[in-house]
Amino acid sequence: MKKNIYYSLLISAMVSVSAAEETRQVDKHEHGVGELNIAIEGNAIDFEFFIPGADIVGFEYEAKTESDIALVNAALEKFENFDNIFSLPESSNCNLVNSEIGINQDDDHDEHDDHDDHDDHDDHDEHDDHDEHDDHDDHDDHDEHDEHDDHDEHDEEAHNEFVAHYSFNCGNIKEIDRISFPYFTTFPNSGELEVQFVSEIGSTSFEVEGDEPFIDLKGKI
């Protein structure tokens, strides 16, 4: 245990050295405000969610106790099924092509560099077992992940963020005139969603809240 403290001291010293060398900047982080980016091109529509942990599970430290881990895993499981998060009009005939769900433990900026290739979201930190989320059957035994307890090297004050990326291919993309967000009922702690939207016509933005959980996209695709 003591050793761990030395390690964390060493690491924080290293971090501050490297921070002094480059510009110091910290990402914005606002509880109750999730970000959603929607991009459309051709027949493809992409969704990217960045939701503060507080909005989903009510805490943002790294889950260590069994109950916290269970909460996080239950939340990730909900993200796995996009119907819990948003819904597209049936007539648009959209099929999920790819999805990646994960958590950013936001305490080290360098990690952000590999956000571009979403493939390695799976091996972010200790959440190696997120791969298994694809087969929903074995979620029951997530509770026994005791080995999570000894990841002490993470800063306690870190903010975590749920990251979800979904790509669809649509038969009739012009039919998407509205996207609704069951997200707000799935996660009762959630606040608003700040949506940035871009299509070939141009870009726009929305602020979505639980009392009107949808965006109107008529004439925007």
Added chain:
Amino acid sequence: MLLKLSFSSLYARLVTVGMTILAISVSLMLYMSVEKLRTSAYTSFTDTISQTDLIVGARASSVQLLLYSVFRIGNATNNITWESYLDLVSKEEVDWTVPISLGDSHKGFRVMGTNKEFFSRYKYRGSQSVSIDKGYLFEDLYDVVLGAGVAEKLGYKIGTSLVVSHGLQSFSDHDDQPFRVSGILKKTGTPVDNTVIVSLAAIEAIHVDWSTGAKIPGQLTPIDEIREMDLTPKNITAALVGVKSKLTIFQLQRWINEYPEEAMTAILPGAALQELWRVVGVIENLLLGISVVVIFTTLVGMAAIMFSSLSERRREMAIWRAMGASPFTVIGLLMLEAIFISILSITFSVVLLFCVLNLLQPWIDYNYGILVNIEMLAIKDMYVFAVFIIASITVSLLPAIRAYWFSINDGMTIKL
């Protein structure tokens, strides 16, 4: 017959009725001009920049960056270094970029440094690009291209020489390096009209003898020497960026926002504009609310005038009754009167609106860069008129019922 009667009755009370009509038309005009201004401002803003995927500048609020870099209003943002710009250019997702440098002015018009690609990449109103009306784009270091508005307001022609001032106030001029007008652009209805455009190298050149915002005393590098110098800019204000695929916009935006060497911001123009509109929308709704209340007040005023005229008109009504008018005809007459008043007010308010807009349009365009479109009324206006007529009929019902009551009670004899 009824129509004629009602009309002559109105005519007989010309002054009071006239004042009522004036009050109603002014309030209707107020409502319509607020509505016109807001739709014009919205379209003129959204039409100003299209087909640019991202605007990149120094760390600032998205609205500030958009307003300063595209509309040249609001507070200036910081500059970003040329190195960061080159890093951005080399990103795989980037299709094209146009650097922009702001900060100097000429007689109150902003001077913008950019490259020739600006003219082909900058698009407005869907896919229209700026085109040259007279002359040519800058060839020489000291060539300047004028927006249509600048040329018109200052009376400049091809070949006119001009001096750029440092900053927005004309306290210190770059008078050692005069420019020559090489081209004048066609009118676009965007802030480009009010911009003086030079090359990035020219911006660099005029600041050769300047240090930290002031001229270095006694130093005057000869123009020939400046022409020989490396005039690659050290920094720029913003860059317009186009991406290869829309699906990579957010990835690039994140890369820029998290760029470790320099604090930068990348915004989606449409998204930032919408953000601005959510703020402006509150004030807009307030103005609309006020004008609706004003209309309501004038309607109540109309009812009040009708009420007060009722007692004066009891004789008139007795005569109508004597001539065979039923009490219902009396109601009809009063309602017809209300319809007359409202239609007249609407017509008058439209005339008033167009007069006011025509008078104010150049001023609004000059000062705010918003081109108010004076076109015929929209369908929405017709709805408003219809609602207004129905409202005025409803309001007139009260005095009409009272008149009905009078006419039944009084019959042909008036007990005053």
